[in-house]
Amino acid sequence: SQKIEQNSEALNIQEGKTATLTCNYTNYSPAYLQWYRQDPGRGPVFLLLIRENEKEKRKERLKVTFDTTLKQSLFHITASQPADSATYLCALPMDSSYKLIFGSGTRLLVRP
Amino acid sequence: SQTIHQWPATLVQPVGSPLSLECTVEGTSNPNLYWYRQAAGRGLQLLFYSVGIGQISSEVPQNLSASRPQDRQFILSSKKLLLSDSGFYLCAWMEGYGEKLFFGSGTQLSVL
Numbered sequence: 464s465q466k467i468e469q470n471s472e473a474l475n476i477q478e479g480k481t482a483t484l485t486c487n488y489t490n491y492s493p494a495y496l497q498w499y500r501q502d503p504g505r506g507p508v509f510l511l512l513i514r515e516n517e518k519e520k521r522k523e524r525l526k527v528t529f530d531t532t533l534k535q536s537l538f539h540i541t542a543s544q545p546a547d548s549a550t551y552l553c554a555l556p557m558d559s560s561y562k563l564i565f566g567s568g569t570r571l572l573v574r575p
Numbered sequence: 576s577q578t579i580h581q582w583p584a585t586l587v588q589p590v591g592s593p594l595s596l597e598c599t600v601e602g603t604s605n606p607n608l609y610w611y612r613q614a615a616g617r618g619l620q621l622l623f624y625s626v627g628i629g630q631i632s633s634e635v636p637q638n639l640s641a642s643r644p645q646d647r648q649f650i651l652s653s654k655k656l657l658l659s660d661s662g663f664y665l666c667a668w669m670e671g672y673g674e675k676l677f678f679g680s681g682t683q684l685s686v687l
Contacts, residue, residue, distance in 0.1 A: 467618075495674060506665050506678030507619070552618065554676075561607050561626075561669055562634070563676055567618035 465490045467566035469553055475572045482540040484569045486553030492531040493555040498538050501550045501568065510551075511538075543573045577602035581666045581679030588686055594639075594653040596682050598666030601647065606668040608649040609676065610641055613663040625649060661686045 466489040476482050486496070495514045499507035513520040513529045513536065520527045526539040540547050550568040557564050581598045588594060600606050607626055611619040623641035624632040631641050638657050642650045649666060666679040 469618075497675060499676075504663075504681070504683070506667070506681050507676075509675040509677070512674060556674075557621075561674070562621060562624050562632075563609075564621060565611075565619040 465493075465555070465557060465564065467553055467555065467564060469566035469569045471567060471569070473570040473572055475574065476543060478543060478545060478573055478575050480543055482543045482547065482571055482573070484538040484551050484571065486536040486538065486566055488534050488555060492534065495556065496527075496529055496536050497554045497563070498525075498527055498536075499552040499554060499565075501552055507552055507565075540571070543571075545573045545575050547571060548573050577668075577677065579666065579668055579677055579679045581682060583682060584680065585683045586685070588656050588684065590658055590686055591655050594651070594656050594660070594684070596651040596664055596666075596684075598649045598651075598679055599647055600668045603647070603668070603670060605646060606670060608643060609667040609669070610649065610651050611665045611667065613665065615662075619665065623649075623651070656686045658686050660684065 468487040492515055495512055497512045498510045500510055501507040511520055511522055511527045513527045515531055524541045528537045550570045552568040553566040554563045578601045609624050610622040612622055613619050621634045625643045628643050639653050664682045667676040669676050
C-alpha cells in the first residue's frame with residue numbers, strides 16, 4: 464500500500480531563510496499531491512495542490528515541486544517568518560479515489 | 576460560504592462508556608465527508624469516508640462506527656470506548672468534484 468514519508472525531526476531555521484520540507488511516497492505516482500499547514504490543537508489548512516503533470520507551483524512565498532521519477536515533493540517557504548512556524552503535512556489520494564492519506568508531518572520552527 | 580462545525584472541542588470519557596461526535600457542514604450539498612484521527616505527534620489516520628447519505632466506507636477495523644443520517648451530517652460513534660481510542664478527531668469535507676479537504680476544529684478525546 465502507498466506510504467508517505469516526511470522527516471519527523473523538526474526543522475529549525477533563522478527568520479528570512481528558505482525552509483525546505485520533503486515528502487516521499489513509496490508506490491504509484493498519484494494524480495496530485497497536496498500540502499497542508501497545521502497549528503497545535505487545530506485542524507489542517509490546505510495550502511497548495513500540484514498535479515502529476517506540473518513540475519512546480521507557486522503561491523506567494525510558497526513553492527511546491529513534484530518529481531514523479533524520484534517519487535518526491537519539495538515544499539519551500541522563502542523569506543520565512545516566525546508566523547510560519549507550524550507542522551506541514553503532505554497528502555495524496557489513495558488509489559484513484561477521493562480518499563486522502565497524510566504523512567506524519569514535519570514541524571517547522573522559525574527563529575526571530 | 577461553506578462552514579464546518581464539529582463538537583465538542585474536548586471530551587474526557589471513562590473506559591467502556593459510549594461516544595458520539597457530531598459534524599455538520601453548511602453552505603454546500605452532497606459533500607464527501609471524512610473522519611480522521613490523529614494520535615499525539617503523529618499523522619492523520621483516515622477512519623471513515625462517505626460519499627452520500629447512508630454510504631460509509633470504513634478504512635481501519637476498530638472500535639468505532641460512523642453514520643450519515645443527513646446529507647451534511649456525519650456522526651462518529653462507539654458503544655464502548657477503549658484507552659486506545661484517545662486522540663484528536665477531525666471531521667473534514669470535500670466538494671464532490673473537488674480535491675482539497677476543509678477540516679473542522681477537531682475534538683480532543685481522552686479516554687481514562
